[in-house]
Amino acid sequence: MTTTVGITWEAASARRAERQFLAGPAGTGTPVDEVVGAMLGAHAQVISAAEVSVGMRADGVTRADVRAALWDDRSLIKTYGPRGTVHLLPARELPLFSAALTAVPTGPGGFPPDVRLTEEQAGQVVTAIGEALDGRCLTLDELSEEVVARTGPWAGDRVMPAFQDLWPRWRQVVHRAGWAGSLCFGPNRGRKATYTRPAYGVPGAEAGDEGGDALSAFVHRYLHAYGPATPQHFARWLAAPPGWATALFGRLAAAGRIEEVRFEGTPAWVAAGDTDFPDGPARGVRLLPYFDAYVVAGQPRERLFPGKAYQRALGGGQAGNYPVLLVDGVVAGVWHQRRRGRRTTVTVEPLVRLTARQERELGEQAERVGEVLEATAELVVGEVTVGPHA
Template sequence: MTSRTAKSRSWDEASARRLERQFLARPAAPGTPVADVVGAMLGAHAQVLSAAEVSVGVRAAGVTRAEVRAALWEDRSLVKTFGPRGTVHLLPTAELPLWCGALTAIPTGPSAFAPDVRVSEEQAEQIVAAIGDALDGVCLTVEELGEEVVARTGPWAGDLVMPAFQDLWPRWRQVMHRAGQSGALCAGPNRGRKVTYTRPPSFAPLPGEAALRELVRRYLRAYGPATPQNFTKWLAAPASWVASLFARLAEAGEIEEVAFEGAVAWVAAGDTEFPGGRVRGVRLLPYFDAYAIAAQPRESLFPGEAYRRALAGGQAGNFPVLLVDGRVAGVWHQRRQGRRTTVTVELIGRSLTARQERELGEQAERVGEVLEAKAELVLGEVTVGPHA
C-alpha cells in the first residue's frame, strides 16, 4: 500500500513518462522496427489506415507510410485486426499470442442486438471456426467470406438481420470482431478497392490469466499511473471483473500503488521512476491516436476549453489534436490534393511562442513526409466535424 507520506506524482511527471515511452518526447531512432514502435503504443488504431500511419510515423524518425505498409503486407511484422474495444488496430504479429490470449479471456456482456438477430454462444463459436477455416492461406472479400461461412455453418448465418449503416448485414458479421480477437482473421491487402481478409500466421495464444496479467503490466508501463477504472475504459471490459483482476495482481505483488495527483493509482511493480518536469514541445497527433485515447485523467490532457472543442461528447480520438507541452492545445485537419496536403491547425484559447510556431511548422512537414506529400501549414478554424 502507498504510504500517506509518499510523494504524489503530478500530471506533468506522468505525462513526461508516457510521452518518453511512446517515442513522443523523442522519435525512435532510424532503423527501429516499426513493430517495436507499435508495441510501445499498445497498438495503433487503424479504422482509418492513414491515421495509423501518421501515429507510427510521428514516433519514428524517417518512417513513412511505405514502411508501415511494408510491415503490414510484405514482411508481415504487423497485422491489421480487431484489438482492444473491438476496434481495428495495427498490432505486432509477434504479440498476437498475448493479445488473443487476453482479449478472448474478457467476459462478454449481453448482446446489443434484438433476440431475433443474436447468435448463441455455440453459433458464435461455429462462425469463428468457419472463418478461420475459410481464410487459411487465402485472401477473401467480405462477400466471398460470407459465402464460405454460410457453406460451413448453415443458411441461418447468412440471414440479413443485422442493422448497419442504413442497411442489413448477414447474421454472421456480428461476431466478426471475435474472429479477429481469437486469431482466426486479420486484414489482407486490398483487391483494387475491395477490402480482403486472411488468417494471420499460426500461433498458440497465451493462457488467458497469464495474458491478462501481462497486458495490465504493459498498460501500466505505457500509460500509468492508472486506475482500474482507466483500464476498464481503455479495454471496454466489465468494471467489476477488472477490479478483481487488479486485486489479484496486487496480491501477487505484480503491481503497486502510487499517489497520483493526490489520489491512489497503480504502476507495474518496481516501475516507480518518473522524469523530472514536463516534456516541452509541439506534437500533431492524428485521429484516434493511442496517447490521446489512453492518457488519463482526461480532464488533465484536455484542459479547459479543449475538453469541449477537442472531444466528441467526452470521447477522445474523434479529432486530431495539437499537443503543446503534453496537453491538448488545438485541433487540426489535413486535406490532400495530389502530392500536396494542407494542414490546418486551430488553436484553443492560446497563442504560440515563436519557438512553438517553428516546431509546429516542422511537425506539419513531418506529417506530410509520413504521407509522402508536401505539407502547407495554415493557422485557422477547422470546420470539419468529428470523425464517426
C-alpha cells in the same frame, strides 16, 4: 529521475510521452513494429491515420515503410484489437493480444434478442471463419458464403443494423474472430478488402495460449505505457466490464505484480517497482491523428483535455474524433489535413497562444506530416471548419 509514490499529472504525462516516442522520435532504423508495440497498437480503422501515428514517432518513417512492414516483411498485422476496433499490432505479439483479449468478458451486445447470436452460435461462427480462411484470402462476400455454408442459414440473415444497411448476423462477432487469431486483414483485391488467417504468411503469428499469465502481462504492458491508471481507466481502454477489471487488479495486487500509488492525490496503479518518473513535465508541440493511442488511452480525460479542449476536441466524451495538437503533453487544439495530389494543406486551430518556439515546432510538425504522407505540406493556422471524422 526520482522515485516517488506521489505522482503528479506532469510527471505521468512526461513519462507516457517518453515511452511512446513523443518526447523524442525513435531513431532512424528503429523497427516499425517496435514503435507500434510501444503504443500497444495503432488504431487503423482509417489506415492513413495509423500511418501518421507511427510516422510521427519515428525519424524517417513514411507511409511506405508502414505498408512494407504490414504487407512485405509482415512484422505488423492488421486485425481487431482493443475495443473490437481495427488496429495495427506487432505480429510477434499477436499471441499475447489474442490470449488477453479473449479472456475479457463479453456481454450480449446492444442488439435485440432476435438479432443476437447465442454463445454457441458465436463459437460456431469463429470456428467457421478460421476454417474458411486457413491458407487463403477471401473478400467479405466470399467469407460470408463460407461462414453460412459451415454453420447454417441463420448466420446469413440480414438482421444486423449497420451504417444505414443490414449486415448478416454472423458479422456481430468478426472482431472476436480477430481476437481468437482466426482472422486478420489480407492485402486488398482491387478496391475490396480481404481477410485471411494470421498464420498464413505471417511468421510467428499463430495465436496461442499464453497461459494464465497473459492478462498479467497485458496489464503490465498497459501500465508501462499509460500508467498510473485505475481499473476503470483500463476497462474503458478495453471496453471491458469495470467490475471485472477491478477484480483483476485486485488479484494482481495481491500477487505483488502491481502496486498502488497516489496519482494527483487519488489511488492508481503502476507495475510493481515501476515508480521512476521524470522530474519535469512533457515539453514540445506534436500533431497526432484521429484515434491516436496516446489520447485514446490517456487518462484522466479532464487533465489531458483541459479547458476549451474538453469541449472542442472530444465527441461526447470520446477521444480520437479529431486529430489533436499537443502542447507540453496536453491537448491544445485540433487540426485537419486535405490532400491535393502531391501537396497537403495542414490546418491547425490552436486553443492557446503559442510562443515563438512553439510556432516553429508546429511548422516542423506540419512538415513532418507531409513527409509521412509523402507529400509537401503547407501549414495554415486558423479555424478547422470540418467536423469529426472528416
